[in-house]
Amino acid sequence: MTTTQDTAIAPARAPQPAPRKKKLNFTPYALLIPAVAILVLALGYPIVWQIITSMQSFGLAQQFGQAAPFVWFDNYITLFSDPYMWVVVGRxxxxxxxxxxxxxxxxxxxxxxxxxxxxxxxxxxxxxxxxxxxxxxxxxxxxxxxxxxxxxxxxxxxxxxxxxxxxxxxxxxxxxxxxxxxxxxxxxxxxxxxxxxxxxxxxxxxxxxxxxxxxxxxxxxxxxxxxxxxxxxxxxxxxxxxxxxxxxxxxxxxxxxxxxxxxxxxxxxLGTYIYQLGVGSSDFAMASAVSVFVLVLTIAISWFYVRNLLKEDES
Incomplete structure (x- = not known):
């Protein structure tokens, strides 16, 4: 049993110093900026241009310099309602x-x-x-x-x-x-x-x-x-x-x-179908719509492997 006298004699613990906050080192991120910028310009611009083109309408007037009007998602509706498109996708x-x-x-x-x-x-x-x-x-x-x-x-x-x-x-x-x-x-x-x-x-x-x-x-x-x-x-x-x-x-x-x-x-x-629509038929809007679909399909296929990699890193 501890007495009051023993408690008084026991030395008091010194206060623990507060943990120092780690300073963020921005040097690695700064070194990555040029590479990321080049990657964004090289990949981002064509993708954005392709998405915009897929929402426009190209015809004979556009071949003579007129601006292509926006039809928004009409090209995708036409594309996804075409049975031949799904035959090409399955193939x-x-x-x-x-x-x-x-x-x-x-x-x-x-x-x-x-x-x-x-x-x-x-x-x-x-x-x-x-x-x-x-x-x-x-x-x-x-x-x-x-x-x-x-x-x-x-x-x-x-x-x-x-x-x-x-x-x-x-x-x-x-x-x-x-x-x-x-x-x-x-x-x-x-x-x-x-x-x-x-x-x-x-x-x-x-x-x-x-x-x-x-x-x-x-x-x-x-x-x-x-x-x-x-x-x-x-x-x-x-x-x-x-x-x-x-x-x-x-x-x-x-x-x-x-x-x-x-x-x-x-x-x-899919590759030759895009070529046939764009170069063969001069329907660059539909060709861009198919290209965007292929990009989404590629990301969907890759996502399963990327998700498994993330799970392995967490474990």
Whole structure:
């Protein structure tokens, strides 16, 4: 039991100093201002101009210099009530999802191959993919058009020599075979990026962990499923997201294949549909409206991955 005398003898605690407020350092924010300003001007101005254009009406009078009148949301109402627009949207989403999935699967397989072979073979594979990746799109499309040419194409000649009936077969006439050829070309051009990105992620996987799992009896598929894939999942996520976005907006490959002899209305994707409305029909308002829709669609697709990233940072 504490007495009054003991309480009096006990030394009084010294008052604690008030915590100092941390001073905000504005230097990093000031250094970011030029980059943010350039980004806003480079991206913000075209987006604002496109939104304004999508709310105007362009006709013959505008081609002679008259100002385009505002119709506000009439273009969007016309666009969303057009059944062909939704056919193009569904076709574009299906194409980008299938193509991105095939690209990631082949890219991961090549990354695993590079990670398991010796140095000489790995360098040969890397140089081959770099050459394919660095080839200009127009030059590459010239080669691919020659390969799938229905009269003198190497693909038809090879398949015919194997006993298959592909003599004078036009790959670009049928929409299904057209998109198969387009998918082959897009995948061929995109696989190097996926393979190099995943290979960089595989170099961060600890070899000691894999050896320990192997000693514990884990087989190859089990090590792949429970160790390798979880460790490179962030790389796979961002690569798959980028591929979906790029394949959703693919234009050059589809347009050059269409020019080779296909029916544009049956093979249009969002990129070629915007080109057809703007350059082909001079309907820049509707082309801008479709472009704004593609921007919103891209943001919607990206948001799921961004939200997962924010959740991982909070946890």
């Amino acid at each position: 574009s989403i299906a194409f980008c999802l299938v193509t991105a999935a095939v690209t990631v699967v082949i890219g991961v397989a090549l990354a695993l191959l590079m990670n398991s072979v010796n140095k000489v073979v790995r360098i040969i594979i890397q140089i081959s993919m770099l050459l394919a990746w660095a080839m200009p799109v127009v030059a590459a499309m010239t080669v691919w058009n020659w390969l799938f040419d229905w009269r003198r194409g190497v693909v038809n000649a090879t398949l015919t020599s194997w006993g298959l009936d592909f003599q004078n077969h036009n790959w670009l006439q049928n929409p299904l075979s057209f998109f198969f050829v387009a998918m082959v070309i897009v995948v061929w051009m995109s696989v190097p990026f996926v393979a190099f990105s995943v290979f960089a992620g595989l170099t961060q996987v600890s070899g000691e962990v894999l050896e320990a799992a192997q000693m514990d009896g884990a087989k190859g598929p089990q090590r792949m499923r429970y160790i390798i894939l979880p460790m490179i999942r962030p790389v796979l996520g961002i690569v798959l997201l980028l591929q979906i976005i790029w394949d959703l907006r693919v234009f050059t490959q589809i347009k050059l294949l269409q020019d080779k002899g296909s029916i544009a209305s049956e093979t249009n994707l």
